[in-house]
Amino acid sequence: MxxxxxxxxxxxxxxxxxxxxxxxxxxxxxxxxxxxxxxxxxxxxxxxxxxxxxxxxxxxxxxxxxxxxxxxxEDVLYQREIVEAQILDLITPRPSVVNREFNKAYKVSPEAATDYFYTLSKRNHYVKEDAIAHNINYDVETEYGDIEITINLSKPEKDAQQIAQAKEAPSSDYPQCALCVENEGYVGSVLQAARSNHRIVHLMLGNQRWAFQYSPYAYFNEHSIVLSESHVPMKINQQTFVNLLDFIDQFPHYFIGSNADIPVVGGSILSHNHYQSGKYVFPMDNAAEVENFKIVEYPSIQASTLNWPMSVIRLKSTKKNELIEAATYVMNQWNQYTDEAVAIRAYSNKGERHHTVTPIARYRHQQYELDIVLRDNQTSEQYPDGIFHPHKDVQHIKKENIGLIEVMGTAILPGRLKQELRQVKRYLLGESQLDIGVHQQWAEKMLQNYDISSSNVDQIVDNEVGYKFKRVLEDAGVFKNTDQGQQAFSRFINSL
Ligand SMILES: [Zn+2]
Structure with a gap:
């Protein structure tokens, strides 16, 4: 050639x-x-x-x-990706230069710094805008406000040859995981992502060294990852609130949140402490405040519950340190809280911890806001996947853990749904011989509830997917939006 x-x-x-x-x-x-x-x-x-x-x-x-x-x-995806990253590395400044330019731009404004880094990350195709554009996105109106549906079609499928090669490949512990800083400039392999063109910006959060990078397959605008410079497990504690608010001080135009630190209710990577951030307003940001209350020991903090399918306590203040103290207090109270009447238990009989929170921080209307989403990861005979996890009858739409992004009202649904929903629509329009598998019961219900025609089938199915996602979030909520559930929520708030 x-x-x-x-x-x-x-x-x-x-x-x-x-x-x-x-x-x-x-x-x-x-x-x-x-x-x-x-x-x-x-x-x-x-x-x-x-x-x-x-x-x-x-x-x-x-x-x-x-x-x-x-x-x-060789015509295998990972080989193409290795070559691509190596070539585009040539148009990318080396890490020290990126950090210097980022800090120089930061002196102009925090936005100028993130703009510089985001533009660079798109230009060298680390952020794959063209692939992200394949996703299907739409909003659905619910009693909680609009929620967002994304059918994720951005990640290219691995071909059979690559899957076979991966099986044969010896496993490597360098870099230790996909989030480790050792990925910066790493060539990649059949098992590990090609990262020659990858760059990291170094930050100090809570007097510790952290790293900032963009997400290659973004789920929202300027989707970024803030990760610990050392490979240490996810941990939600007072230091988490310190770090999140420190980030917000440095980048007030971004939100930042963390996945939970225990299985079932967290994200997919528990082994490396990290947060997610970006320039985006999520549906939960706009959820109406329902009940305003005071926490006795922290009278300057405005606290409220939200009209939201999951159980959220929003804390607001202009005083950062008091907010950190109050958030830690709420989290510690929750981590010890049991209410048998609504199946909420802080510990198993063997002493295993079931409670944690999903925290989200932002700066709005000249004050800090911390949303503390209460989580419980118990399983039971009736709900082996999780009592507060999507139940069986909605798993045909979403069965994965409900992590940070979903908690905030943005569904990331599997790519398989694109084809499957097309089949469901044909079935609804009369092709009753089609095998629509896991979606059968749902389709029968739609046939009962709607007068379906070719002119309204898209709208009906799109909306119904949204209602299923709403149910997914309700399943993950610890205090249900029923009289009994809300009374139980009030009991917890009164205990604060
Ligand atoms: Zn790691």
Whole structure:
């Protein structure tokens, strides 16, 4: 394979503009491209097939396809991704420069700093905007306000060959996990993500070293990850509130939250302490305050419950330290709280802890806000997956743990639903011979409840998916929105 001279020049000019290089580095960059793509040289006779405004990423994708077609790269997803990250690393400044530029921009404003880093992360295709655009997104109106549905179609599927290679591959403990800082610049393998073009910004939170990076497959605007510089397990304690509010002080235009630190009610990675942040207003942010109350020992804190399917206590104050104290108090009270009447138990008979919280921090109307979502991870004979987890009859839509993003009212639903919902719609329109598997009961109910036609079927199914997600959140809520549940919630609040 030969690389077109004109495209190489276009790429080199972007490496000089955005990366660490200067004009004198042109031949050096050209030879890096030849090495990475397994090419044999330069073609200076034919005309480029991409136009002059092609981005470095567009040129890269074009070369990778050519390299695959000419057997210079194996046609397996992870090999393509390794090559892509290595090429786009050439248009990315090295980590120290990124940190210096970030801090320089921060002196202008926190927004200027995150804008700089986000633009860089999109330009070098670390954040995969084109893949994210494949997701299906819409809102559904409920009694809690609008909730958001996302059917996640952004992550490319691994092909059979890669799955087979992964089975054979020896496991490696470097980097220790997908969130470890050792991923910065890591080449990747069949088991580990390609991270040559990955960059991290270093932060101090609560006098400890933390790292900040964007999420390649974002679920919301400027979806970012704040991670501990050491590989230590998820832990929600007073230090968590200190760290979250310290981040909010430094980036008041972002929210930040943490997944819970115990199984069933947390996120997918419990082994590495991390938070998620971004520039986004979630449905829960807009949930109406229902009951305002005072916590005796912290009279300056405004506390309230929310009109929300999960059980949330919102604390607001202009005084950061008092807010941290009050949040810690609420969390500690919850972690010890048992109410047998509504099946809430802080500990198992064997002394295993069942309670924790999902905390979210933001700065709004000149004060700090902390939303503390109460969680309980018990299982029972009736609910082996979790008493406060999506129950069997809604698992055909969502059976995974209800983590931070869902808690806030944004459903991240599996990609399989795109095809399955299409089948359900055909079934509803009369193709009753179709096998719609796990969705059968739901479809029968829709047929009973609606007069379905081709003009309203999309709207009905979209809304019904939203109502299922609402039920998913209600299942995960510890105090139900029933008289009995709300009386139990009041008992907890009165105990504060
Ligand atoms: Zn780790």
């Amino acid at each position: 030969l690389l077109n001279q004109q495209l190489v020049q276009q790429f080199v000019s972007q490496a000089v503009m955005y990366g660490d290089y200067e004009v004198e580095d042109a031949i050096y960059i050209q030879n890096q491209l030849i090495r990475i793509l397994n090419a044999s040289g330069i073609d200076n006779t034919s005309i480029a097939t991409l136009n002059e405004s092609a981005t470095a990423n567009e040129i890269t994708q074009y070369w990778i396809q050519n390299a695959v077609d000419q057997n210079c790269i």
